[in-house]
Amino acid sequence: MSDWKKAVPLIALASAALALLLFNVLEWVHLMPGVQAAREAVIIDSAFDNVVRVTVVIFAVVVAIILYTVVFFRAGPDQGEGADFDASPGKMVEVVWLAASCVLTFGLAAYGSEEFLHLRHDSHAELDVQVKAAQWSWEFFYPAQNVNAAELILPKGKRARIAITSEDVVHALWVPAFRLKQDALPGRVTTLYVTPTVTGEYDIVCAELCGLDHSVMRGKVLVVEPEEFEAKLKGEAW
Template identity: 40%
Template sequence: MKHLAVASVLVVIVTLLVILLLTSTNLLPGLASEEGAFVDQMFRAQIYVIAFIFSLIVVLVLYSVVVFRQKPGDEGEGQYITGNTALEIGWTLVPLVIVIIFATWGALHLAEVTAGEEGELVVEVTGFQFGWRFDYPDAGVSSDELWLPLNRQVLFRITSRDVIHSFWVPEFRLKQDAVPGRWTELRVKPTETGDYRLRCAELCGYAHAAMISRVVVVEPAAFEAWLQGMSVAQPTGDDTSPAGRGAMMVQDNGCTSCHSVDGTTLVGPSWQGVFGSERQLEDGSTVTADEEYLRRAILDPGSQVVAGFPNIMPAAYNFLPEEDITAMVEYIKTLSR
């Protein structure tokens, strides 16, 4: 009984120390959604259980190694134990009960997390190698940045253009796969204004780590102002010129997820002022960004990588008709005038 009492005290002490360590190291980013509150609650409960199980195993093993080690001069055989039925049943049933409790707890809250609300904002999300496109169907707006209003539930309808991706904003705590050929759904109510990052949480290719988009949560009035501004600036298709069609193609293919049109440096080089300029390539050579250069940059991007930028753009646009490529080139040319 003496050994059991000492070991029990040590287990309690180590458990408290492990819990203190894990809860003070900011394992999760700041919470920014209503649905994430339950996720954090379950996460903390699991930390408590894990800390106890870890301490129980480690303390008993180390205690046994130290206290029951072979003493100097002791040449006798150790006691042979064939088994302990009670212990074996215990360490089988206890984990089973723990798993059932957490599974039941999660299932009971699943309906709350997925329930819709009247007046929710619908955002259609399309993932592709290696970026995101966001469509607001009620407003007729498309963007490569995800803007959301504070304290309003958002229904994300998520799909993919090529391979499986996964929609994940760490501060929202929820994740949903983007699957080619089908729509999946995720509901989130943002509760904190701020600037966040959407990441792909499913390995989707060599530039998976670069598949990041900006997420902005603002007050409802600011969101409506942004939506109105985007609606005015949105290519409508009324411009039937090659450059006008090119603007639509750029929007539809999510090009501005990696290439800005205002000089801002993103994953890839900005298109502002690119036409007619001299471009230094990663092999040290210099080329003039003429129409042929722009066309080749779309169809075979790996053949002329601009110095200072990673070679991550997929050669995935060969499916586009020649007239669409020409239209995109004409649009890029307008950014240099």
């Protein structure tokens, strides 16, 4: 036990150094690249970043403990395999480790669920779009405007309710720039809410293996200024 007490400052220092290094590497490689084109993207990215921060710290502590153990608890040349030593870390360490794991697991789960429900449960929307997926294309229908479009056109700053279904097999509507993904299920309607914040053209990708041409089942989202929306929709209608 006394060995571990002496080890704490060393392990803490090594953990901090390792965590700092990892944070810099993560910052450098940009885990979540690309534009955040919706309010939801900002929320999801920040949740993702926070979870990564917590896991980086835990990872650093675990690796520091492993390194310390490997270096300072090596068997000496006079100790053969199976040499006698007490591997038990003591009850206190076990209790603290278990309690901390529980707090972290449930804490992260609660944090994630809260953010998720927050995104999903506000059913207020200023625009309705119905999406139909079929092997291997996307179709968009605007019930209020009675318009069919080949692209998903959304006005900037307006919360849209996107009702998704499939005509054949399971697909998934994924807009990386929105950080949103939702399964398209035959015989069922799933719903996604999004408030686009940056005008531009973004990819829609099918994120569920759906057959031969799954890899080319792409679509486009056009986020336009609200005043251009109706005209753009009429222009894209077919």
